Amino acid sequence: MEVISVNLQSSKYDIVIENGILDDVGAEVREIYKEIKIAVVTDDNVYKLYGKTVEKSLKKYNFKPCFIILNPGEDSKSIETLQNLYDNFLKFGLTRSDLVIALGGGVIGDLAGFAAATYLRGIEFVQIPTTLLAQIDSSIGGKVAVNLKQGKNLIGSFYQPKKVIIDPLAIKTLSNEQLKAGLSEVIKYACIKDEQFFNYLMEIKTMKDLFNSLEYIIYTCCNIKKEIVEIDEKDNGIRMILNFGHTLGHALERYLNFNITHGEAVAIGMHYITNKTEELGYTKRGSKFKLEKLLDNFNINYDLPNVDMETIRKYILFDKKNKSGNINLVILRKIGEAFIETVPIERINYFF
Ligand code: NAD
Secondary structure (H helix, E strand, O other), X not given: OEEEEEEOOOOEEEEXXXXXXXXXXXXXXXXXXXXXXXXXXXXXHHHHHHHHHHHHHHHHOOOEEEEEEEOOOHHHOOHHHHHHHHHHHHHOXXXXXXXXXXXXXXXXXXXXXXXXXXXXXXXXXXXEEOOHHHHHHHOOOOEEEEEEOOEEEEEEEEOXXXXXXXXXXXXXXXXXXXXXXXXXXXXXXXXXXXXXXXXXXXXXXXXXXXXXXXXXXXXXXXXXXXXXXXXXXXXXXXXXXXXXXXXXXXXXXXXXXXXXXXXXXXXXXXXHHHHHHHHOOOOOOOHHHHHHHHHHHOOOOOOOOOOOHHHHHHHHHOOOOOEOOEEEEEEEEEOXXXXXXXXXXXXXXXXX
C-alpha cells in the first residue's frame, strides 16, 4: 500500500493507494470515523460494479450505509441533484457527526463533496474515486462544486476530505474513452513537473504494461498534486500550473458544447500551446515533438478540429480563471518544467 500524507494549513489527510482496496474500505474508513451512519453517494454505473463490494466491507466494520444512487454523467452535477442529496441526507437522519462517502468519478466527488461542505454547515467526507481522472486529479485538493445553467463549477468551495481511498483495479472497467481522458491528465503532470516520469510513460507499450504500472502512475500523479496543493491550497499561485493545456481546452469544450472529453480537449490544448510557445522561443526546441510522441503512444488525439478561432478567443477571454484583465497562461520551459506567464488580454492573439 502506498500512503501519501497531505498537510494543509486547515487540515491533514491521507491518500491510500492499493490494488483491491475496495474490498477493505470498511477498515480504511474505521481509522478516521468512529460513528456508524454513512451516506454513500454514487452513480448507477459505479453502484452496479462496486456498490455491493463497498457495502459488504462497510457493514463488516459495523457501519450503517445508505446508498444514494444518481444518474451517471455531468448533468447530475446540478443544483437539482444537490437538493435531492440534501433531501436524502435528512431522510436518513444524517447529523453533523456522521459521514458522506463519494464513490465514483469526478462528477460524484465534486457533487457529494459540495453537499458535504454545505449540509449542516459542513460534515466530514471521504473520497473513493473510481475513474482515472478522479484518482489522480479531482479527488485531491479539495475543490468541490456544482454547475449552473450558465456554466461549469460556478458554485463551489474548497473543502478537504478526511481520506482518499484509491483502488487502481477499478480502472479496469473504465471505457477506453474515459481511460484516455485520465491519461491526458497523467501526461499533463509529467509535462509540468517530472521529465523522468515522462520518459517512464514513453516506455509503456501495451495495455498490460499500463495496468501493471497504474499503481505507480497514480501514486506519482497524486504526489505531484499534493506537493502543489500544499504550497497553494486556494489556487492563487503555483496551483495554476495544473491548468497546462486548459486555457484552450476549456474554450474548446465550450465551443463543442461539451461533445468532447475533458481529457481530449486538454491534450489538444497542451499540444497547441506548446507548438506556439516553441515557435515563440519560450519552450525548448523538440518539446512539442516529444509531447506528440507520448500522446501518440497512448493513441490520444491532439489535432485541433476545424473551429472558428475568433469564437475560441472570445471564450478564452471570458474564462472564469482570468483575473483583472490578464490571462495566466501555463507554458512549458521544457518537458518536466512549466511556468506561468501573465498575459494581458490585448495580447491574446499572440498565443491563440
Ligand atoms: P464522471 O464522474 O462522469 O465519470 C465518467 C463515467 O465513468 C461515468 O459514466 C461513470 O459512471 C463512469 N465510471 C466511473 N467509474 C467507473 C469505473 N470504475 N468503471 C466503469 N465506469 C465508471 O467523469 P470524470 O471524468 O471522472 O469527472 C469529470 C468531472 O470532474 C467534471 O465534472 C469536472 O469538472 C470534474 N473535475 C474536478 C476537479 C477538481 O479538482 N475537483 C478536477 C478535474 C475535473
